Amino acid sequence: MNDFIAGLPKAELHLHIEGTLEPELKFELARRNGIALPYETIDELRKAYDFDDLPSFLKVYYEGMGVLRTEPDFYDLALAYLRKAASQNVRYAEIFFDPQAHTSRGVPFDVVIRGLRRAILDAEQQLGIRAQLIMCFLRDFQAEYAMATLLESLPYKEWIVGVGLDSDEKGNPPAKFAAVYERARQEGYLLTMHCDVDQENSVEHIRQVIQDIQVNRIDHGVNILENPKLVEEIVAKGIGLTCCPISNGIVTRSTKAVEIKQLLARGVRVTINSDDPAYFPGYVAENLAAMDFTREELVQVVRNAFEITWLPRHVKDAYLAEVEAYALSAS
Ligand code: ADE
Ligand code: ZN
Numbered sequence: 668m669n670d671f672i673a674g675l676p677k678a679e680l681h682l683h684i685e686g687t688l689e690p691e692l693k694f695e696l697a698r699r700n701g702i703a704l705p706y707e708t709i710d711e712l713r714k715a716y717d718f719d720d721l722p723s724f725l726k727v728y729y730e731g732m733g734v735l736r737t738e739p740d741f742y743d744l745a746l747a748y749l750r751k752a753a754s755q756n757v758r759y760a761e762i763f764f765d766p767q768a769h770t771s772r773g774v775p776f777d778v779v780i781r782g783l784r785r786a787i788l789d790a791e792q793q794l795g796i797r798a799q800l801i802m803c804f805l806r807d808f809q810a811e812y813a814m815a816t817l818l819e820s821l822p823y824k825e826w827i828v829g830v831g832l833d834s835d836e837k838g839n840p841p842a843k844f845a846a847v848y849e850r851a852r853q854e855g856y857l858l859t860m861h862c863d864v865d866q867e868n869s870v871e872h873i874r875q876v877i878q879d880i881q882v883n884r885i886d887h888g889v890n891i892l893e894n895p896k897l898v899e900e901i902v903a904k905g906i907g908l909t910c911c912p913i914s915n916g917i918v919t920r921s922t923k924a925v926e927i928k929q930l931l932a933r934g935v936r937v938t939i940n941s942d943d944p945a946y947f948p949g950y951v952a953e954n955l956a957a958m959d960f961t962r963e964e965l966v967q968v969v970r971n972a973f974e975i976t977w978l979p980r981h982v983k984d985a986y987l988a989e990v991e992a993y994a995l996s997a998s
Contacts, residue, residue, distance in 0.1 A: 671962060671997055672955045676989040678972035679752060679760040679940055679951050681886050681909035683803075683833070684783065685732045685768060686943025687748040696734040696743070704734075716946060721863055721918050722835055728946060732768055741782025749790035749798060751944075755952040758986055759976060760798040762787075763831055766816055767805045776819050784826050799977065801859065803831040804847065806839035813847045821854065828977045829857030831886060836866045841875040848880050857977050859909075861886040865919045870894050877901060884909065884975055889923045889930070898933055907936035907975035912957045913949040914942035924958050931964060938972040966994045 690709040697704045706712040718724035735741060745762070752760055762783070769779050780800070787798045802820055804813035813832075820827055830851045832844055841848075841860055848858055860882050862873045869890035876882045877900060888908045891897050901908075908930065912922035931937040939958060944950045949957065955965060973986040 668962070668965075669952075669956055672952050672965060674756060674993060674997065675955075675965060675969055676986060676993055677755065677757045677951055677955075677969055678938070678976055678986070679757050679762075680884075680907075680938055680972055680976065681763070681911055681940035681942055682748070682760060683728075683763045683765065683943050684745055684748060685735070685765055686728060686947075687751075687945050688731055688735070688744060689747070689945045692743065692747055693731060693734055696736075696740050700734060700736045700740070702734055718946075719917065719920070721866075722837070724918060724943075724946060725835055728943065729768060731946075733772065735769065736774060738778050738782040738785075741779050742786045743782075745783045745786030746790060749786060749794060749796055751950055753790070753794040753796040755950055757796060757951055758989065759973070759978070760796065761801055761828065761977060762798055763801050763803045763833065765803050765805060765833065766820070767808055767812060770816070770819075771808070776816070776823075780820075780823050780826060784823075799828040800826060801829045801831050802827050802856075803833045804844065805834040806832050806844065806861075807835040810843050810847055813844060814850065817847055817851055817854070824854065824856075827856065829859060829883070831858075832860040833886070836861065836863045836872065838867075840868065840872055841880050845880060848882075858882040859884045859886055862888045862890070863918070864889050864915050864923060866890075870897070873897060877904075877906065882906070883977070887911065887915075889915070889926050891935075892926050892930060898930070898935060901936075902934045905936060905975075907938055907971060909938050909940050911940050911942035911947070911954065913944075913954050914947040916957070917947050922957055927958065928960075928964070931967065936971040936975050937968055938975065939968050962994075962998070966990065 690712045860876045884907045886909045910927050916922040941950050
């Protein structure tokens with residue numbers, strides 16, 4: 668089955684670029700930027716990854732990205748991810764970035780986005796993998812800061828396909844960002860939002876993103892299973908879920924594979940993704956393997972992924988044709 672997964676043409680729709688910062692690159696960037704890290708070796712660094720829920724993970728994640736300072740740093744980060752993804756036959760990726768995690772420590776928005784954009788262009792030329800950027804707001808910062816970030820992004824609109832919302836969900840419901848999302852929609856951005864797994868008020872947050880914010884898709888969102896009416900509603904609307912089993916396994920101690928399969932069986936456009944693979948070890952192929960899917964389920968989740976991408980219809984169809992050809996040739 669691992670060979671079947673390896674060859675399958677894949678899309679990655681839930682990937683935080685800052686969460687792809689592998690220890691080797693972290694050390695290299697620290698050296699390049701003259702930053703002293705509190706660890707001597709990669710083993711020591713990995714021992715410091717002692718998170719077991721969302722807040723404890725986020726603390727390590729934000730500390731880790733302190734080594735990212737210059738445009739070449741963001742370029743190297745994104746190119747390393749795109750190389751890894753291409754090696755797993757990821758044909759297309761929609762990549763989250765967290766500009767406020769950088770602007771809040773003095774790194775200009777322009778530096779971040781130019782580095783990421785340049786890597787995407789080079790990767791497409793050199794590796795044949797395509798990618799687009801999704802700008803995430805940090806939900807534990809004020810809504811006014813998100814709005815200011817949205818306005819700051821407007822000159823770069825051509826480089827950003829949509830917006831998302833991430834970071835600590837506790838006490839930070841979707842409704843807090845209703846005005847930001849309304850403005851983002853008016854500006855032509857597509858909309859997604861994290862509804863992390865097993866949060867306080869998870870189901871109410873999911874209801875808000877579907878009915879009040881009216882997102883195009885949901886990141887995680889597995890707790891929707893607790894409300895059959897909402898499940899029916901996302902099936903009818905074709906709203907997809909970007910699930911991340913290895914990440915779930917660390918922040919909730921269950922991959923939620925059982926629940927994810929139930930959603931798939933009910934006709935939800937479930938997809939499998941890697942979230943923060945440098946911290947939750949496993950890129951998209953390992954996440955697919957963690958699901959213990961049948962071949963039919965594997966083909967269905969990659970179909971779902973290409974179907975819910977934010978690509979023009981004819982481009983989706985070309986990728987879907989690759990999936991169907993692969994499924995036929997491998998059967
Ligand atoms: N930022 C990076 N990864 C995240 C996750 N899994 N949930 C919320 N915010 C995040
Ligand atoms: Zn995420």
